[in-house]
Amino acid sequence: AAGVIQSPRHLIKEKRETATLKCYPIPRHDTVYWYQQGPGQDPQFLISFYEKMQSDKGSIPDRFSAQQFSDYHSELNMSSLELGDSALYFCASSLQAVQPQHFGDGTRLSIL
Amino acid sequence: QQQVKQSPQSLIVQKGGIPIINCAYENTAFDYFPWYQQFPGKGPALLIAIRPDVSEKKEGRFTISFNKSAKQFSLHIMDSQPGDSATYFCAASKGSGSEKLVFGKGTKLTVNP
Numbered sequence: 001a002a003g004v005i006q007s008p009r010h011l012i013k014e015k016r017e018t019a020t021l022k023c024y025p026i027p028r029h030d031t032v033y034w035y036q037q038g039p040g041q042d043p044q045f046l047i048s049f050y051e052k053m054q055s056d057k058g059s060i061p062d063r064f065s066a067q068q069f070s071d072y073h074s075e076l077n078m079s080s081l082e083l084g085d086s087a088l089y090f091c092a093s094s095l096q097a098v099q100p101q102h103f104g105d106g107t108r109l110s111i112l
Numbered sequence: 113q114q115q116v117k118q119s120p121q122s123l124i125v126q127k128g129g130i131p132i133i134n135c136a137y138e139n140t141a142f143d144y145f146p147w148y149q150q151f152p153g154k155g156p157a158l159l160i161a162i163r164p165d166v167s168e169k170k171e172g173r174f175t176i177s178f179n180k181s182a183k184q185f186s187l188h189i190m191d192s193q194p195g196d197s198a199t200y201f202c203a204a205s206k207g208s209g210s211e212k213l214v215f216g217k218g219t220k221l222t223v224n225p
Contacts (some may be wrong), residue, residue, distance in 0.1 A: 035213075042217050043156065043201075043213070045212040090155050092213075100144075100161055103148075103156045103158075105153070105154050
């Protein structure tokens, strides 16, 4: 079965640079969630989209923005990167109120 | 403030043992409780989930027990195998799972041969 696809899998950036993370949900899934997982930590919710509209917002810094496109893929844009942004970023998708959230394998972002 | 409290932080059992991981929550609006398994370098994978109108659910070797009045739920892994060694997260959500997941801190399980 098709899963959630995230790209890139690994990304290395320097402080103050920008990064764009991409997420392709399971086919026919209309809801996308972004989570951040620090080393040895639990995933923390950042933001979600349903039918291309922002549906919820968590502890997402103002330096980050995200959107969901007409084909339901989503992008997380991160600017003015800081050392503390180094983490695993997961995308999950679901079919609204019908199925549970299914996670991709994440993007490992390292800030030097 | 951790909305979902998970224990123990780590757990070591022998092959064939029955590890038990416990979680507790405060928000009575939560109505969907999944368990995720995560291997290093991989995303969390859904194992099993339960809703508060059910006290127990089994899927293969995995069982969730749910105590609504105590606001607690637990994961039991029957006949554990070395391949079950991973980090397990409990989580909770409102809106029948359509809303954001709030995770516990995770339990690192090691199953020795």
